[in-house]
Structure formats: C-alpha cells, structure tokens
Amino acid sequence: MSKIHNFSAGPSILNQDVLKKASEAVVNFNNLNLSILEISHRSKDFVAVMDNAVALVKELLEVPQGYSVLFLQGGASTGFLKTILNFMKENGNGAYLNTGAWSKKALKEAEKLGSLTVVASSEDKNFNYIPKGFSVPDNTDYLHITTNNTIFGTQIKNIPTQENTLLIADMSSDIFSRKINVSDYAMIYAGAQKNMGPAGTTLYIVKDELLGNTGRTIPTMLDLTTHITKGSMFNTPPVYPIYVSMLTLEWLKANGGIEWIEKINQEKADLLYNEIDSNPLFEGTAAKEDRSNMNVTFVLTDESKKAVFDSMWKEVGISGINGHRDVGGYRASIYNAMPIESIQVLVDTMKKLIN
Amino acid sequence: MSKIHNFSAGPSILNQDVLKKASEAVVNFNNLNLSILEISHRSKDFVAVMDNAVALVKELLEVPQGYSVLFLQGGASTGFLKTILNFMKENGNGAYLNTGAWSKKALKEAEKLGSLTVVASSEDKNFNYIPKGFSVPDNTDYLHITTNNTIFGTQIKNIPTQENTLLIADMSSDIFSRKINVSDYAMIYAGAQKNMGPAGTTLYIVKDELLGNTGRTIPTMLDLTTHITKGSMFNTPPVYPIYVSMLTLEWLKANGGIEWIEKINQEKADLLYNEIDSNPLFEGTAAKEDRSNMNVTFVLTDESKKAVFDSMWKEVGISGINGHRDVGGYRASIYNAMPIESIQVLVDTMKKLIN
Numbered sequence: 001m002s003k004i005h006n007f008s009a010g011p012s013i014l015n016q017d018v019l020k021k022a023s024e025a026v027v028n029f030n031n032l033n034l035s036i037l038e039i040s041h042r043s044k045d046f047v048a049v050m051d052n053a054v055a056l057v058k059e060l061l062e063v064p065q066g067y068s069v070l071f072l073q074g075g076a077s078t079g080f081l082k083t084i085l086n087f088m089k090e091n092g093n094g095a096y097l098n099t100g101a102w103s104k105k106a107l108k109e110a111e112k113l114g115s116l117t118v119v120a121s122s123e124d125k126n127f128n129y130i131p132k133g134f135s136v137p138d139n140t141d142y143l144h145i146t147t148n149n150t151i152f153g154t155q156i157k158n159i160p161t162q163e164n165t166l167l168i169a170d171m172s173s174d175i176f177s178r179k180i181n182v183s184d185y186a187m188i189y190a191g192a193q194k195n196m197g198p199a200g201t202t203l204y205i206v207k208d209e210l211l212g213n214t215g216r217t218i219p220t221m222l223d224l225t226t227h228i229t230k231g232s233m234f235n236t237p238p239v240y241p242i243y244v245s246m247l248t249l250e251w252l253k254a255n256g257g258i259e260w261i262e263k264i265n266q267e268k269a270d271l272l273y274n275e276i277d278s279n280p281l282f283e284g285t286a287a288k289e290d291r292s293n294m295n296v297t298f299v300l301t302d303e304s305k306k307a308v309f310d311s312m313w314k315e316v317g318i319s320g321i322n323g324h325r326d327v328g329g330y331r332a333s334i335y336n337a338m339p340i341e342s343i344q345v346l347v348d349t350m351k352k353l354i355n
Numbered sequence: 356m357s358k359i360h361n362f363s364a365g366p367s368i369l370n371q372d373v374l375k376k377a378s379e380a381v382v383n384f385n386n387l388n389l390s391i392l393e394i395s396h397r398s399k400d401f402v403a404v405m406d407n408a409v410a411l412v413k414e415l416l417e418v419p420q421g422y423s424v425l426f427l428q429g430g431a432s433t434g435f436l437k438t439i440l441n442f443m444k445e446n447g448n449g450a451y452l453n454t455g456a457w458s459k460k461a462l463k464e465a466e467k468l469g470s471l472t473v474v475a476s477s478e479d480k481n482f483n484y485i486p487k488g489f490s491v492p493d494n495t496d497y498l499h500i501t502t503n504n505t506i507f508g509t510q511i512k513n514i515p516t517q518e519n520t521l522l523i524a525d526m527s528s529d530i531f532s533r534k535i536n537v538s539d540y541a542m543i544y545a546g547a548q549k550n551m552g553p554a555g556t557t558l559y560i561v562k563d564e565l566l567g568n569t570g571r572t573i574p575t576m577l578d579l580t581t582h583i584t585k586g587s588m589f590n591t592p593p594v595y596p597i598y599v600s601m602l603t604l605e606w607l608k609a610n611g612g613i614e615w616i617e618k619i620n621q622e623k624a625d626l627l628y629n630e631i632d633s634n635p636l637f638e639g640t641a642a643k644e645d646r647s648n649m650n651v652t653f654v655l656t657d658e659s660k661k662a663v664f665d666s667m668w669k670e671v672g673i674s675g676i677n678g679h680r681d682v683g684g685y686r687a688s689i690y691n692a693m694p695i696e697s698i699q700v701l702v703d704t705m706k707k708l709i710n
Contacts, residue, residue: 004388008395019382019390026378033359035374037553040363073428077590081574193591198392200555200593219436235432236548238555240595
C-alpha cells in the first residue's frame with residue numbers, strides 16, 4: 001500500500017509505533033491474554049496506565065506542585081462549560097479573547113450561562129491575526145484564551161498573562177507542541193485528538209486551590225473537585241483513549257520531550273511557510289507574526305489552478321489538506337506526529353505547480 | 356497462552372472477532388492505509404460508521420419513529436444530569452426508584468439540582484430485591500429506573516410503566532440483552548462498557564417531541580437537542596468507542612439479534628443459578644424473582660472455604676469474579692459476549708469444591 005501523508009486537522013496523525021502498540025493491546029494487553037478494552041478500569045494494569053499518563057503530563061510540561069492533572073470526557077466543548085461552572089462566580093463575569101470559531105463557542109456558553117466581557121477580537125479580519133495590547137477589567141473572574149486556532153491558522157505567541165488575572169486556556173490544538181509555563185494558568189484544558197492521542201478524552205491541568213470559590217451549585221460530573229478527589233476515576237474513564245494518549249506521551253518523552261518537539265515543529269513550520277512565501281502561486285492567510293506552527297493555512301493566488309493542484313497532491317498520497325469552509329483554500333495540519341518528510345512531499349508538490 | 360474466562364463487571368468481555376477487527380482498524384482502517392484513530396470524524400469513512408451504528412441500534416431494538424439515537428460521552432453519571440436538565444421542569448420533581456448504588460447516584464443528583472420523590476427503595480435489605488406495587492405521584496415529571504443493578508445482581512423483570520408517566524431508564528448493564536419496548540420510554544441511556552462496546556461512549560435513545568419543555572437554560576453540551584440536530588457530531592465524537600460498538604452490534608445482528616441473545620442469556624443464567632441453588636456450599640444474594648441475567652451475585656455458605664475456592668477458580672483462568680465491596684462474596688458478570696463454555700468452567704469449579 002502507498003504511504004498516506006495525513007494532514008488531517010483532528011482527529012489527526014499519530015506516531016506509527018504508537019499505533020502498532022495500540023493495535024496489539026486491543027487483542028492482548030500487557031500479556032494478560034485480555035484486551036485493554038475488556039479489563040476493569042480499577043484493575044492494577046489500567047490503574048498503572050492512568051498513573052503513568054498523569055506522571056508523563058507532569059514531567060513533560062513540568063507541572064508545578066498544587067496542580068492536578070485529569071483525563072476526562074466531553075471535549076473542549078464541555079471545557080467551555082467547566083470553565084464557567086468552576087471559575088465564574090455566581091453573578092460574576094468572564095473575560096474572553098475572541099480569536100476564532102472555538103473561542104467564540106467558549107464565549108457563547110458564557111453568554112448563555114453567565115456574563116462576559118470580550119477583551120479583544122479579531123473577527124473584523126476573519127480571525128487572521130491575534131489581538132494584542134488589550135487589558136482585562138478588574139471585575140472579571142478570569143481571562144479565557146484559545147492558544148491555537150485550527151481553522152484560521154493562528155497561534156498566540158506571547159501568552160497574555162496579567163497580574164491578578166486567572167488565565168484559562170483551551171490548548172486543544174497545540175498542547176505538548178511547545179514549552180509552556182503551567183504556573184501562568186489557573187486551568188488548561190485540551191481535547192486529546194491533535195497532539196495527545198485519539199478522540200475521546202480531554203486533559204485538564206488545574207490549580208487546586210482556586211476551586212470551590214464560585215458560590216455555584218455545580219453538577220457532580222462538571223465539578224473538577226469530583227474528579228480530583230477520585231483521580232479521574234469517579235466513573236469509568238475512557239480507557240482506550242487514555243491508553244493511547246499514554247503511549248503518545250511515552251513516545252514524546254523517549255525522543256526528547258517538549259524541547260525536542262518544539263525545535264522540530266519550528267523546522268516543519270518554517271519549511272512550509274518558506275514555500276508559501278517564496279512561491280508566487282500561494283499565499284498564507286494568517287498574519288505572519290501570528291502564524292500557527294500546527295495548522296498552516298494558505299490559498300492559491302490563482303484559483304484557476306485549483307483542479308490541477310488538487311489532483312497533484314492527491315496523486316502523491318496527501319490527505320486532509322482541504323481548508324475549513326470558513327477560510328477556504330488549504331490547511332496543512334502539522335501536529336507533533338507529522339514527519340518532516342511528509343511536509344517535504346507537500347512542498348515539492350507546491351514547487352511543481354507551474355505558473 | 357491459557358484462555359482467560361473474563362467475568363469482569365465492566366469494562367467487560369467483548370467478542371473475540373470484534374476485538375480482532377478492532378485491532379486491525381487501529382493500523383489500517385477500511386484499507387485506507389490510515390488508522391481509525393487518525394482520520395477526521397467528518398470523513399466519509401467515519402460518517403458511515405456513525406450512521407451504521409445508529410441504524411443497528413434502531414434495527415436491533417426496533418426503535419419507533421420519533422426517537423433519536425445518539426452516541427455521546429460522559430457515562431451514565433452524565434446521564435443522571437441530562438435526565439434532570441432535559442426532563443425535570445424548573446421547580447419540578449423527578450420520581451426515582453431506588454434499587455442500588457447507581458439509582459442512588461441518579462437520585463442524589465436530582466436532590467442536588469432539583470427536587471425528587473423516591474417512589475420505592477430496597478435499601479432496607481441492601482438492595483437485594485426490586486420493589487414492586489408502588490405508584491408514581493401525578494406531580495412528578497418522570498419516573499427514573501435502573502433496569503439492572505450490577506453490584507447487587509438484581510434486574511427489573513416487569514418494567515413499571517404507568518399511563519401519563521414519562522419513563523427514563525439507565526440501561527447501562529442490560530441494554531441489548533433482552534427485548535424491550537422502546538415506546539415505553541421517554542429516554543433510555545446506557546454506558547457502552549458492558550453489552551455494547553468499550554468504555555468511552557454512552558448511548559441515548561430519546562423521544563424527540565418530549566424535549567424542550569422544562570423551561571430551563573440547558574448548557575449546550577447537556578442539551579440533547581444539540582446532539583440530535585448535529586447527529587452526535589456537534590463536537591468530535593469518541594470515534595473508536597463508537598466504532599467498536601458498531602462492530603459489536605454487527606456481531607449481535609449477524610448471530611440473530613436480541614431474540615437470539617436473550618435466549619442464550621437465559622440459558623447462561625440458568626446454568627449458573629441452578630448450580631448456586633443446588634450446591635449447598637453456595638447461596639445467591641438476590642431475591643430469586645429479581646435475579647439479574649447479567650450479574651450473578653453469590654456467597655459461600657462456609658467462609659472458611661474462601662481461600663481454597665479462590666485458588667481453584669484462579670487455577671482454571673477465571674478472572675473478575677470478586678464481589679463488589681458492598682455485597683462481598685462473588686459476582687459473575689455474564690454479559691452478551693460471555694460464552695456459555697466459560698460459565699460451564701465456573702460451574703465445574705463450584706462443583707469440585709468439597710464440603
């Protein structure tokens with residue numbers, strides 16, 4: 001079979017060795033002669049998976065004391081809700097930076113269930129840049145940001161920390177891709193299905209001492225304290241997505257961790273953006289200083305080339321680069337597991353397109 | 356390797372052919388040369404999985420027109436919450452039948468977020484029976500039941516339908532094990548990890564016309580209407596748990612569906628209960644007429660035999676039959692995928708225990 005170059009925006013490419021181990025565990029996990037899918041989540045073998053996954057997150061991201069690491073369900077969309085219930089005081093106000101479709105969904109939820117302040121927005125230019133120089137009003141309970149915008153291909157390069165402001169970040173599409181200072185954040189959450197593993201689990205990193213202060217009655221499953229107390233095992237966790245996440249984090253650690261991947265991600269992004277900038281047939285859609293190292297969005301300068309280019313990339317086994325309908329053109333998602341060789345194949349194809 | 360007889364209460368045994376296909380799809384799904392874990396949930400290949408899974412549920416359970424079938428996240432514990440938000444009117448009241456640990460968690464959530472009426476409870480006898488002959492007050496919005504109680508080994512044999520009462524059932528541990536009349540219910544929900552698939556997705560079957568009547572502001576992800584409108588794809592669904600559920604439902608259909616499995620489940624349960632009743636060294640813990648065909652709970656009549664019996668069943672490859680701490684003794688979970696041969700091994704071991 002021919003090699004597929006998988007530029008899918010998410011669920012997205014995973015490391016091949018991880019997938020091989022993940023496949024084996026479905027028929028025989030840990031030589032138990034049982035599938036990982038059919039063992040109790042309270043068995044010592046799965047408890048070890050959960051413990052290891054949590055430990056890997058703590059080690060890779062250098063999570064400080066006082067933070068809990070949780071593997072929950074519900075995706076970032078449930079994270080929007082958990083943000084409000086766990087951090088917005090009753091009759092309080094959440095500050096939101098509006099940088100794209102997912103930021104907007106986050107703030108819509110705050111609009112529905114509480115009240116909010118949009119501190120800045122790039123909606124005026126179809127979210128092709130990251131607003132800067134805004135300030136967060138004192139009377140807000142937190143500032144919510146989306147660190148990487150998959151659809152629009154932008155990424156926050158300078159995290160807008162502000163004294164006395166609790167920072168909450170949806171890092172679904174760039175967690176584990178670059179160094180972060182966890183201590184800057186009250187809470188980080190991230191759906192697994194880009195850099196961490198398959199769809200079905202959502203990572204939370206939360207500063208324990210900040211919880212329990214909203215005055216709200218929080219439903220049991222949405223109260224982060226529930227899950228902290230029970231080590232993500234209040235109810236049956238999504239066993240397999242957590243297992244594959246653990247394998248992915250093991251792969252990341254074995255190769256050199258965040259420092260290693262951040263350097264490679266920069267090389268990968270540079271390779272593709274350099275082609276976009278030097279090839280007159282292509283044009284990036286995001287402001288240069290805000291370009292995402294995870295999702296590279298670009299368009300043809302001459303739309304009449306579309307049919308030819310589309311057949312060219314399909315021919316070489318490239319998959320998943322059609323742009324989101326909100327931007328059009330192309331989006332190459334180059335997450336951690338994407339090898340630079342696949343990006344080279346894309347770049348070579350772009351070079352072959354004749355003016 | 357020796358055969359393991361997996362009596363785990365959940366996550367629990369899955370069919371071996373299902374596991375083999377599930378394992379293959381992790382390295383190469385549908386001959387795409389991509390893993391099912393790394394394709395877009397909006398790809399035609401995964402949309403076909405979702406559509407097929409929904410169609411199989413509808414066919415196997417003969418779901419009538421007007422009901423939606425959803426594959427969501429969060430487990431039955433989130434189902435407790437969705438029940439309240441989608442069916443309990445603001446300032447309304449939910450009726451609950453208290454038949455075990457999970458019923459109790461369901462009603463505790465109602466206590467926390469609304470108000471409730473416990474119509475009957477078997478807590479007086481450590482939940483070893485199913486209360487009968489109760490009535491549901493007119494001023495309640497629904498009756499919530501747990502059809503099978505995994506911990507205590509009881510199962511509701513006669514569903515307490517009552518005219519003008521919306522019936523909501525947590526069927527996590529016996530869905531697809533016997534014929535049900537979906538039209539009896541306003542909503543059915545069930546965590547996958549017993550009879551349907553691996554942990555990580557929760558099935559909802561809901562009567563559409565009953566939604567939208569509570570007067571509550573429902574958070575987006577907890578509003579069933581959100582997911583009905585988007586066909587369980589409002590956000591990224593738990594792709595792999597849904598895929599393995601689809602494979603399991605295909606296996607069930609190919610073998611003869613609910614009628615076939617119900618008959619086999621009865622034979623399996625009879626085999627084990629007959630041994631419990633005829634062997635003086637064992638005693639069932641649940642009232643005979645309420646015995647579960649999914650979870651068979653029993654104790655030794657002479658506790659001094661415990662060490663010997665435990666070493667005997669371990670010796671023959673039996674796994675997962677330690678009872679829950681709330682009941683003690685043993686619990687043999689004999690879900691759909693459990694072959695009668697494994698139950699025979701257990702029965703043979705019980706017979707070999709000498710008085």
